[in-house]
Structure formats: C-alpha cells, structure tokens
Amino acid sequence: MNINHYKHWLSTLNSSNKKPAYLKIADLIAIDIEKGLLQTRDRLPPIRDLSAFLSLNYTTVVRGYKEASSRGLIDARPGSGSYIKGKANAQPLRGGSDIEMTMNLPPEPRHPELIAKLTFAMNRLRDETDLYSLFRYQDFGGTLLDKEAGVRLLKPLIDDANVDQLLVCPGIHSILVALLSMLVGQQGIVCTQALVYPGIKAIAAQLGIKLCAIDSDNDGPRISLMEALCKSSEIKAIYLNPTLQNPTTHTISLHRRQAIADLALRYSIPIIEDDPYGLLAENTIAPIASFAPELTYYISSLSKCFGAGLRIAYLHAPSKSLTQRAAGALRALSVMASPVTTTLATHWINNNTVYEMIKMIKTETNDRYNITKQYLAAYNYSAHPNSFHLWLHLPKTIDINPSSVAAHLRSRGVNAVSSAAFCTDNNPPHALRLCLGGSLNSKEWEETLVLITDILEHPAHLSSIGL
Numbered sequence: 063m064n065i066n067h068y069k070h071w072l073s074t075l076n077s078s079n080k081k082p083a084y085l086k087i088a089d090l091i092a093i094d095i096e097k098g099l100l101q102t103r104d105r106l107p108p109i110r111d112l113s114a115f116l117s118l119n120y121t122t123v124v125r126g127y128k129e130a131s132s133r134g135l136i137d138a139r140p141g142s143g144s145y146i147k148g149k150a151n152a153q154p155l156r157g158g159s160d161i162e163m164t165m166n167l168p169p170e171p172r173h174p175e176l177i178a179k180l181t182f183a184m185n186r187l188r189d190e191t192d193l194y195s196l197f198r199y200q201d202f203g204g205t206l207l208d209k210e211a212g213v214r215l216l217k218p219l220i221d222d223a224n225v226d227q228l229l230v231c232p233g234i235h236s237i238l239v240a241l242l243s244m245l246v247g248q249q250g251i252v253c254t255q256a257l258v259y260p261g262i263k264a265i266a267a268q269l270g271i272k273l274c275a276i277d278s279d280n281d282g283p284r285i286s287l288m289e290a291l292c293k294s295s296e297i298k299a300i301y302l303n304p305t306l307q308n309p310t311t312h313t314i315s316l317h318r319r320q321a322i323a324d325l326a327l328r329y330s331i332p333i334i335e336d337d338p339y340g341l342l343a344e345n346t347i348a349p350i351a352s353f354a355p356e357l358t359y360y361i362s363s364l365s366k367c368f369g370a371g372l373r374i375a376y377l378h379a380p381s382k383s384l385t386q387r388a389a390g391a392l393r394a395l396s397v398m399a400s401p402v403t404t405t406l407a408t409h410w411i412n413n414n415t416v417y418e419m420i421k422m423i424k425t426e427t428n429d430r431y432n433i434t435k436q437y438l439a440a441y442n443y444s445a446h447p448n449s450f451h452l453w454l455h456l457p458k459t460i461d462i463n464p465s466s467v468a469a470h471l472r473s474r475g476v477n478a479v480s481s482a483a484f485c486t487d488n489n490p491p492h493a494l495r496l497c498l499g500g501s502l503n504s505k506e507w508e509e510t511l512v513l514i515t516d517i518l519e520h521p522a523h524l525s526s527i528g529l
Contacts, residue, residue, distance in 0.1 A: 068112065087122075091106075091136065102146055102465065109127065130144075166495070168423050169426035169500070183413070186409070202397070203392075207408055209225040216228070216376060220352065226385065227382060232374070232396050236375075239269075241388065244388065248271070250296075251274055251295050252272070252273050253276060254275065255283050255307075256277055259308045275486040281315040281318040292325065297331055299331060300334070304337055304340070305343050306448065311452060319349070319350045332359065334359050335360045339449065367420045372403055372407060373400070424447075426450075430498040438514075438515070453493060454495075461521075465480040467494060471513075
C-alpha cells in the first residue's frame, strides 16, 4: 500500500492530545481497520519509511507496531514485515452481516435420465397431491413419512438413527442458529477449528458468541489444545465440520473423532457435528455421533449432495427430549420447512433419485479434480476427488491481499473466497477457496483453471490492474 495512504495520520499525531505518539499509532491502525481502510493481510510500511514520512523517531514507530501487535491488530514477521490481522471475529454485527457468504455449490449433472426423474417427481406432486395440504401449516420437524425418509438417508452414517430423534428442517443455517441459541447463548464460548464455514462466524457474531480457535494437524483439531481450552474456559459447545471440511477439504480421522468424543464425554460438552459433505465421502468414516450419541447433534442435508436451493436439512439430536427442545427453538426461528420441498425431498429419497444424484455429483467432481491436478501440479493446494471446492495457497510471489485476488477472480466469473472469510483466529493464511461446482461444466472449469494459473504464473498482472 502506498505510504501516502497514511497521510491522514498526521493530523492526529500532531494534535494537542498528550497521549504518547506510539499509542496514537496503534489507535490509528485500529481505527483504519474498523473503517475498512486497512484490510486483513495488508502490509504496513517498513518502520524506517513510516518514521520518515510521519517525522517521528524510529523507536516511536517500533513501539507503535509492538503496541498494535499486543492488541492483536497486526502480525509481525521477521524478514517480511508487519501485516494487518483484522477485526476480532466475535463482535456482534450491526445493520447486516459483513461476513463473506459466497456459496459453495455442487456440480449440476446434465444427465437426461436424471433430469427426467426430477421433472417426473415435480409433475407428480402437481397431479397427484392435494396441493392445499401442502399450503397449510404443519408441526415442526416433518411428517412421519418425511422423518422415515430422513432416517433412511442417514442410516449409512448413523446406524441407530430413528424418527423420534430426527427433525426435517429448512436448511443447515437455521439449525445452527437454533442450536447456538439453545446450547450456548449470548456471551458463550464455542470451541472450533481455526478455519470454519463462514456461516457459523456470521451466526456467532449476530448472537454475541465467541469462537475459540484450535489449530489442527493432518488428523483434525489437536486434542491437547482442545483439552486445555476445556479446562481453562467455560466452553458451551464444540462445533466441527468433520468431512471434506469447508474450506480445506480435510477429513477428521477415525481415531481423532473417537478422541474428540471422549473429551466431550469427560467434560460434558455438547458437540455440533455439521456434516453436509458426509454423504459424498467415498469411504465413510463413522461420525462423532457414533461415539458420543448422548452429546452430539448430527446435521446432514441435501444442499451439497443434491441442490442448495432445496433447503432441506436433517438434525439427529441426542435424545427424544432434546429433539423436542430443538424443535421448539427451530420453530421459534423458522416455523417449519416448506411442505412442498419436503415432499419432493422425501419422494426423491424413497425412489433412490438422491443416490443417483450423489453418484453423478461424485463423477462430475472427480472429472474436475483430475483436470485440476494437471493445471495446479506445481502449486500448493488441498483437494479431494469427491470435494467440489479446493483450498489454494497463494505463492509468496503474490504479495497481494487474498481478498483482492478473490474479488478480481469473482469479477471474472470465478467462485473464489479469501481465507479471511473462514478465519477465526485473526491470522488468515495466504489462501483462497475455489468452487469447482455450480453450473460450470468440465470445459468451463478448465477455462477457469487457465485464468487461475495465468495469475499464479504472472502475478504482476494483478498489480497492473490496481490490486
């Protein structure tokens, strides 16, 4: 960023306010972050350059940067400079969400037989159903037929799933709002990973809930860090996205899931297991709910394995009484899932259309994964054959805020989201999430990769367009 950006600091530093100049520098950094003038991962000027520009002693600027670092505003890296860490993530949002919510969409298979089945079900709904029965209010959680279909869908993942503990809900987002309200409440603390689904950040911020980040290794969140947090804080819940995690594509290993369940049982902490990608996994790993069923709220949906617009999700709660309590919280927020879409979802599960769709989404995703390997072989990224998003680490040669790179890609029609949208510890990696799905076909995804690799190979192009 051009040093002239800091020209407005001069009036504050030269004011009659007797506060030490180094504290004013930290205050100015905080104000610029709050106003959006400084963004996460923006690089601050070298200390010598800023001290000369502001006519301040070198040591004063050093102390100012140290003060800003102690407040959690910047991250100093020896040899590479000081970077903005950004706003704290647990502040309630006012006047709407400022969390990036660009959606991760599954591929849309164009197989004629599949499309014919989908169309037939919609026509049958029109011709054979008493439409007025679908226009009326219903009890929250779905009819018995809807719940039985939900149990059938979850059986490969939760062997003892049953209708008494299952609710049919209007999307995962509504479930998360209800569970965080019910289990955590305002000012409560939730343990989660350092990178999470942006929706949970937006919900937590709106409810005044603090997210405490835990670092992960290849198996998942580190148990020693989770346990230390459980001992030292009033953790109200653990939130995890265990399979093909959004954004990293990582899957928590079986033994780490067992360890998380054991930890939760020892400390009596409920688990929110948000598993929308679980049905896409090739080799299904038993969910955490299998090891701590009395504490785990297991969530699945059709949004990632069928279509996001269907807005049908399934919550399997720890007990019948907790299911009823969750139903009360959900009904207060969303009244009910639409009977029209619920009836369609039930039909598509019962006639196996859902399983055909899952198979075709996997095939489409596999094709795009193989194309991706050809183009990004020289770069550091995380992907999975059944995941329709990938996590791309930007090379060090791209010394530009990932948010700016993502915005540029979106202006070119690429579904890209910067790491800041997923970060819960104010220290986002130099990375992007890219979506391989949506209405793209394999050829269009290949064209997208040509654009991405051109940027990676020639980052100077980004500077030339003002990023």
